[in-house]
Amino acid sequence: MELKDLSWPQVAAMGKDVPVVIPVAALEQHGHHLPVFTDSMLLGEIVRRVMSRFEKTVLFAPLMWLGNSDHHLEFPGTLSSPPRTYLDLLSGLLENLLTHGFKRLLILNGHGGNDVPARQVIFETRQRHRARTDLLLLAATYWNLGGRPHEVDSTISQKQMGHACEWETSMILRIAPQLVGDFAKVEPVGFDDAFEGIPRGWITKDRTQPGHIGYPHLATAEKGEVLLNVFAEDVAGLIQRVINWDGKSWA
């Protein structure tokens, strides 16, 4: 079910154990060769692929395209919610859904900069409603759900999400090739980080001048189909677990 298509009496009549999926993405620079709406297009496609399996059992909120992208603001076209505003915005959305009686809320994220805010918001929301024992508040980023695309297709080189990289370029090639610029000549930008594993404050220009991180020149539409499938399967598996949850236990 899509929230945008329902009337308020239909929402009122729904069972409140129905999981609500809140897709959140971004509008930000994706190098010289991909559109600024890349993250929103990709998460939108993944949601589209899984939605038909949960037509009667899950409520999908419309994708929120404005994300936490301040680190990309040196690049024209990037639109960003200031980080603290973004926390309040996500927090407000969760509160709205709790007010309407829903108990199983899944923030489904498609942009790296939203990861920390989404986690913070589910943590804070749980603290505000600490007397409740029936809430399931989750924040998930689609490429961090366990899928290993390079094990499904050994021609895929990258093993992690970059930015406007082999993964993202391949997926946009699959769904909107007319929006992809000349990626074949784009020079790779490595994932180098002398302090890997240690959280470090950064802006995108610290890591890349052209705007991408990774190996976009290796992209193909065929890889894009594999990637979208792997990620859609992961998301569908997670949603099924939310449906199956017993409504009480941590286990």
Ligand SMILES: [Zn+2]
């Ligand atoms: Zn992206």
